[in-house]
Amino acid sequence: MNLQRRNRILRQSPTIRSMVAETSLSASDFIVPLFIDEGENVKTEIASMPGYYRMSLDFTVKEVKELWSMGLKSVLLFIKCKDELKDNRGTEALNPNGLMQRSIKAIKNAVPEMLVMTDVALDPFSSYGHDGIVDGSEIVNDATVDVLAKMSVSHAQAGADFVAPSDMMDGRIGAIRKALEENSFTKTGIMSYSAKYASCFYGPFRDALDSAPGFGDKKTYQMDYHNRIEAVKETLMDIEEGADIVMVKPALAYLDVIREVKNAVTIPVSAYNISGEYAMIKAAAKMGWIDERKAILETLTAIKRAGADLIATYFAKDAVKLLE
Ligand code: PBG
Secondary structure: OOOOOOHHHHHOOHHHHHHHOOOOOOHHHEEEEEEEEOOOOOEEEEOOEEEEEEEEHHHHHHHHHHHHHOOOOEEEEEEOOOHHHOEOOOHHHHOOOOHHHHHHHHHHHHOOOOEEEEEEOOHHHEOOOOOOEEEOOEEEHHHHHHHHHHHHHHHHHHOOOEEEEOOOOOOHHHHHHHHHHHOOOOOOEEEEEEEEEOOHHHHHHHHHHOOOOOOOOOOOOOEOOOOOHHHHHHHHHHHHHOOOEEEEEOOHHHHHHHHHHHHHOOOOEEEEEOHHHHHHHHHHHHOOOOOHHHHHHHHHHHHHHHOOOEEEEOOHHHHHHHHO
């Protein structure tokens, strides 16, 4: 053959492949979700997330030190609220001595440079397991936004670097920014879950926090997975309202959405490689059907290639080890 172009030239050795790679992963791409429990000496494996744990604060602080030593720079905190503290208005979420607030302080105290991001939504605190206040069968928007804004201020007071509203109520980013400004928290960032879809892949996470909705589903506030352009609308509005980082969630079945959003905005885009995506890889690997290590790197690289600048992932530690 007399070929003018031979594309395999650039694929012939690891050296040339690594030199022309368009995408690369590094530890500073990752946000590490942490599940925090009351008590001491508690480390409970999450049944549907093998190898991932819910830990009491003493273990969490140790874990955060280890993450920092590995080059991981950001954690995203979720707490498991005791059943007896749950109510319809998420009252416990505003407790200045609540588990979230204590966790923020303890982590910032132990590793001040670690970027602490906090989940802002009512579901872990809600007796109904919904992200907002329930009235009859409705999830009420405006009253919920009020609580989310107060919750964000409370996290900022405790020392959170970023608040991360994961609820999908309308107008919450603007309300949170306004509340932060009014309370002089001018350095607190907002990472908005801007395009968060109602997804079956959140199941294992809801096991981890015991936060599954008690009735109905989340389709009146989380997005419909038939839609892509709507993600751009949601994201642009959140930026307008004051988001510093936007997010697409889930990640894997939504790579097209990540790219669409990335092309539409000029601020960092994150993606959440969620619990069900973790569980699928773990389960197939356990069966011997896929190579877990390769699946982790291929998946995370694909999410980055799609346009995510940051990736929240339960595989962060594994990925850093694999990249070494
Ligand atoms: C709830 C919340 C969820 C996740 C993060 N925050 C679940 C939900 O919306 O029901 C899911 C994360 C994951 O599945 O890994 N505010």
